[in-house]
Amino acid sequence: MTDIKIEEKWQKKWQESKLFESNPSEKEKIFLTVAYPYPSGAMHVGHGRTYTVPDVYARFKRMQGYNVLFPMAWHVTGAPVIGIAKRIKRQDPWTLDIYKNVHKVPEDELQKFTDPQYIVKYFSTEYHDVMNRMGYSIDWRREFRTIDPHYQKFIEWQFRKLKEKDLVRIGEHPVKYCPECQNPVGDHDLLEGEGVGINELTLVKFQIGNDYLVAATFRPETLFGATNLWLNPESEYVRVKVDDETWIVSRQSYDNIINQKKDVSIVSDVDAPSMIGKYVKNPLTGAEHIILPASFVDPEYATGVVYSVPGHAPADYIALMDLKADTEQLEKYGITEEVQALQPVGIINLKGFGEIPAQEMIQKFGVENQNHPKLKDATNEIYKLEHAKGVMAEKTGEYKGLSVSDARDKIIEILVADKKGDIMYEFSERPVICRCGTKCVVKILDDQWFLKYSDENWKESTYKCLEGMNIVPEEVRSNFNYYIGWLQDWACSRRLGLGTKLPWNKNWIIEPLSDSTIYMAYYTIAKYMKDVDPEDLNDQFFDEVFLGLKSGEGYQGNINRQMIENIKNEFGYWYPLNWRLSAKDLVGNHLSFHMFHHSAIFPEDKWPQGIVVFGMGLLEGHKMSSSKGNIIMLEDAIETYGSDVVRLFLMSSAEPWQDFDWRETEVKGIKKRLDWFMEFSDRVDEIYGSKIDLNDHMSVPEVEKPVNRWMLSQVNMRMRDATEALEGFQTRKALQESLFLFKKDIDHYFRRVNHELDDETAREEISRVLAYILGVWIRLMAPFVPHACEELWNNHQGKGFASEADWPEYHDEVIDEKVQKAEEIVQTLANDINEIKKIIDVKPTKIHVYVAPEWKWKVFDIAKEVGKPDIGRIMGQASKQNIHDDKKEIAMFAKKIARDMTRIKYVGQIDEYSIIKDALEYLSGEVDAEVIVYDDPTYDPEGKSKNASPYKPAIYME
Template sequence: MREYDFKEVEAKWQKNWKDGDIFKTLDEVEGKQNYYLLAMLPYPSGRLHVGHARNYTLGDVIARYKRMKGYNVLNPMGWDSFGLPAENAAIQNGAHPAAWTTSNIENMKRQLNMLGFSYDWDREIATYKPEYYKWNQWMFKRFYEKGLIYKKKSFVNWCPDCNTVLANEQVEDGKCWRHSKTTVVQKELEQWFFRITDYAEELLKGHEELKGGWPDKVLAMQKNWIGKSFGTEIVFKVAETGEDLPMFTTRIDTIFGVSYCVVAPEHPIVAEILKVNPAIKKDVEEMENTDLIERSAEGREKRGVFTGWHVINPVTNKKVELWIADYVLMNYGTGAVMAVPCHDERDYAFAKKYNLPRNIVINSIDKETGKEIELDPNTMTCAFTEEGVMTNSGEFNGMNSKEALTKIAEYVEAKGFGKRTVKYRLKDWGVSRQRYWGTPIPVLYCEKCGTVLEKDENLPVLLPEDVSFDGKGNPLQTSESFKHATCPVCGGPARRDTDTMDTFVDSSWYFLRYCDPHNDKLPFSKEIVDKWMGVDQYIGGVEHAVMHLLYARFFEKILRDLGMVSANEPFKKLLTQGMVLSQSYYSEKERRFIFPQDVEVKGDKAFLKSTGEELVTKMEKMSKSKNNGVDPEEMVLKYGADTTRLFIMFAAPPEKELEWSENGLAGAYRFLTKIWRLVMENKDDLDPAEVDMSKINRDDKALLIKMNQTIKRVTDSIENDYHFNTAIAATMELINDTLDYRNNILDAGKGTSESKKIFDDVIQKILVMLSPFIPHICDELWSEIGKEGYIYNTNWPTYDPKLLTTSEVVMAVQVNGKVRGTVEVERGTAKEEVEKMALALENVQKHMEGKQLVKLIVVPDKIVNIVVK
């Protein structure tokens, strides 16, 4: 028997699959239902990491299983290949982003193929190629024509030294990533925006369609991001100028308690204030230049400055101070807030810091007696934000605050001070990027015609080659050939927009292009897309729960309204896999994570080899910073693709964290060699045939029942939330029982004429059930037992409901109250037959010898009692 050589086996079958083109997908196959399986579009960083391997193995197992279940499966792959890392590499290494990206794609594609994934590479897309980004530009035009795109001024992260816009991830502790001493500032630039807010309500309501198919936590994250708020917009007057200052509040019930008001540093009124009070300009600029995420972080100390101006509360007619504060954001509500410190945590912290007045307008209620408890602002240690009883609120005193919320809103509206309204935290999507490596925005500026869009026949607007990657400013602005163009309307000179699109645009519709990837007339054919969409199963990390998934849903709804697709939602079901954890080693003395090769492990402790220091060890998310990353290619070269796939699927359910363990890999490899030996030792006379059930014995039937139970367990485990670990465990149990059956029944000569047929059938079904997980070895063994073709094209086994449970029972046989043996009988066996079997037991006869039978009682299907004296 030849030994299992995974390198030989895997290379052979990967070549066979490729040469046979077995993963190619037709748009429809007669008699088969389409099934669209999709893993999230990867960024071509150059190398796969274990998170990639887990994500794509999950998808491949499902794709192979669904194919065997009779579906016409679409399982494509491509590359989210525009983006900042490629441009940074160009700046640092002098390599053009296209060359860097192409090289990375080639390597990652090679690694994916090493793992044996069943992708239809004929549908491969790469978003950096003109044949793809042409359609980004085409859709930009359609969205613009529909009124869903506009341009306005917006604040961005700006590095004065680089003279360029920075992404949030390029800002480290408020400094530019390239020079840690340069403070990043907020600069106002003209930016392009998509009107995603026009779809805010539909994006919320669409969650109803996704319930049951998407994780609840993802729906909750999107709901919070959209942030629908019912409230009141109330107009205060600026005392010094008489102008209106609208404010949005969800707590109009606290209007009588306003002790000061606050505006965001970006609010338009601030420019007027600075003209008369320039002394506060430095404070305002510091607040403006603080990252928005940092400003809105909970628990962070609030900063502010008094403007010198006041506003008048329209309900109380009282004048209060107007402040500028960093905790107020211009992108929510109106950018102005009425502050009620005793009933809002942020206002309370701010008022306490700056010693501002605090007014009680809602008292607490004793939960036992229901009586009102008067609160004292001087003794309060935090804001009271619960339901209570109105106080110091005029005609609303004594009213429950929940009821007052409605009554005071009606009062404000009736008096003309404001109106009830709905606001969303979601803001329009800014898609402008002052960078080179992205889709050029198809807009030109003509002195005669103004802002114009490029003609469809001139698309794509190509990225130019004559650019400078010196890290200063936007590289596109260094290209004279790109900047200077011809107006598509009048034919005169025009200037191109040098912004490129946010790369989230690329990934907001790529799943549609996979359906029709070679279409050169349209982004895709509606007829073809409607055969596949929406995606039946989408797989990716929960970190994409908001941005990517929300934008993709937004695009789907626009394209539906444009008549280009029929589905409301792009992804019917979503699986968000858990993180991969690996052992990390941390030196408290050196205050850094240590590479595994520098660690000596003794028992359950780890030490730094160079100094002997005992290290802190724990399982943490794999990352370069923790020096605990694992290269899946190394694991494939050491143990094989099937071993790597098996361990990934067996170690944890998909949605749970997976603890990476080389011991686990070694165990998975041992399991593969066990399967190999089981088949190879019995392959020569493996010839399953129809079983004559009338000729089988109990042992035969037990194995048949185990096989049918396993088919059901494996099928149910895959169908129900993809619990592949339990599916694999069930198959392992069947293998063990099959080995016992061979050793104890077949080899011992205790079988029937049907025993070998049953054994052979079980072996085949084991290979079929394991093939989605470990396809290379299963195809090799399939070939070894004389089967032609590929298991990929084989039907998934079905179980016989009649063989899921045994009809036999084991009955204890007692002699004078003590168990002396057992008999195994069919349920309902006649009493006389049971008595006969019980009395024939050797041990029973031994304990009855020389004694008189007094009584024999049979409790059907349970016990036999024999009384002797």
């Protein structure tokens, strides 16, 4: 294994040589970017996987001769660090514990974390250092932070462009909102609740005296089947003034309502237990419904009031059945007779179901009570079926015959228009907690700025962008198609946080996902910005550089014309972006926004060309979470194992788009593999007789021995398959070929040739093969374990850096199926002999091996030509060619191979006798007995030779 000092040595040499600084050249370019990190904490091994994938690909492509740009920056827009700073300032114990003990921040540094800018500076510096320790081939000249004034000018330009195209609007919209920060929040601002959506609910006003008991529902069409309302008598309820009405809702729901309705105030408390047994009026049917107790009603969700439809809602059905059986509860509220009289009402016809689908679904899923784990599944299935195939029944009057979805839309429209209902928004799941520690609410902002992702023309150009892109893995393309269609207007501005102010309204700050859509273009010019005053960056500059547009005389400012031309050429060389890599949880936002914004701003020839989607990280089978302390810090992993081991594990444990699981025992196993790889060079030098000069062994050597031809065939096959895998970002498959299976080949090769090393001629040929393997193997592994490979390359006189050596090219003509099949015969023969020895439990002294006669090979050739196991045609051709006198024997053999042809990969006739004869010494050693092979069976006391078949010699033991 490489030690840390060796890794640091090569990191320093790469830095001093400016090896990874990429400038336009005559070479074909590859420009790839990965989501820049939000530096609010230390890097963990999950981050390590995210940034190692593009580095492996960048290194691979660089060795293939491409001019590769792999840049990095820091995303510090938004409110997360503001929230962290607030919690540090108030000495929040949980936050202090996380930053002291998980992120390992020294006490004197932690006290400075009351300044959000300092948090950003501290962790971006740490990220930079750890990325260097991981050996990432980053062009650091292009590093920036999203609060840098130059970058903010770029973002202002982007948003003015979008506004010019009428793709930004002001309006009213529900957003996730933190009351403490007084700001909309996105997923990156949350401690809990990432990926949680916002649902639209219909509020139904059930009149009770002069008040309205307000229930929330997804399915207002089921009002025709309502039997009662549910209240939680153990929760607090209040009367709330909304406009000129008084609503009764849970106290907790008031916190949501005040963020969605204007001029809302609490009038008085309500005694919930006293409400039980009273009646309300259904606003759609006029029916009277009793209020019943239900502990399952969550006072924090929606209004804390639920109306019951036991005919179509499994949860309501089972709750009603449970209440009917609860005599104590019924007697407590004096509602025994009323509850026993309640019966489910069916109001939706669904093919395959009777009048009460909820009852049938309860039985299907075996739900026994309200706490049964399958109740949610039963509910989801019936809702889904009724939405897709349900038809309103006759008792729904004017809605009879309508589909459920059509009836729902009409009823919502009527309820809202007649002021018998309203609209409310609620999270699809709870809790949703801001990084400042506050529970978030859904708030309707009425002066919010939105990106108009609902615009159909914009969607069409985005679909076109997607159509022209490579997506890895390809099956994610359907997800992108879905999200592009699904996305509606997006709240793109906030009141508080770090970031760029909205150019036309400085009271707003552009939110994080909206300012990180086309920053890949900024990387191409970032290295020039240190010599530019940000005040000299105007729309004319960006128009000319990025769009080739000149208004009037073009750019007017202090940047000289030659620099502008250089910047334009730099952008023109690197764009379009070849690959964008990011996590799968960003498919529905950032990665889709990436396509939306490119298609709106840039000409089609500058649209992105590819996206790679990452899976998530697990730690010993559990999801990694910084906030829960369930992580391994990347720097700690480097200190324990070295960066090459960490890289090797992260790339071999799963393909990039699959979830990976960091397990200590497996990491230790990978360390042993790397140790073996390093030790291999010493063994090769020992056999060679001196330190190998790799420059003398870059070409495929000429060899005579079959086993050496086999080894060269395997080497070139591994090269081919590893290269193809890396082209598709299949890092795990590439390592299977270039390390694990390659090692297996070499282990076998050493066993095969070990007995020949005393023969000077044989040793010389073996040495040339091993020297060639060493040169190939170092280069194959260089993208994965660059430090180890630099050390080996340097120790064997490799020219320059291994990181810029030519990627090993495979030779098709060396990959020989017959050579591979020949060695397979030898290996299988040894295994078969040892298996027979186990069965007979006798130690033989001699083992006689018989190869197939010529006529059996001809039958195989005929069968292959026929193309399918057609015994009649095989026999006809065999007879015509007169390949063997005994027709019965031919027929029996033809039947046998008819069964075997699909199993045996037939590559043509091989000189089995010569192959086995050449391997006799190896075979004798493997089976611990003398092995004799016969071309013509002169000795065959039990007639075993007749069993010999192509690729399957017969065996006799004595």
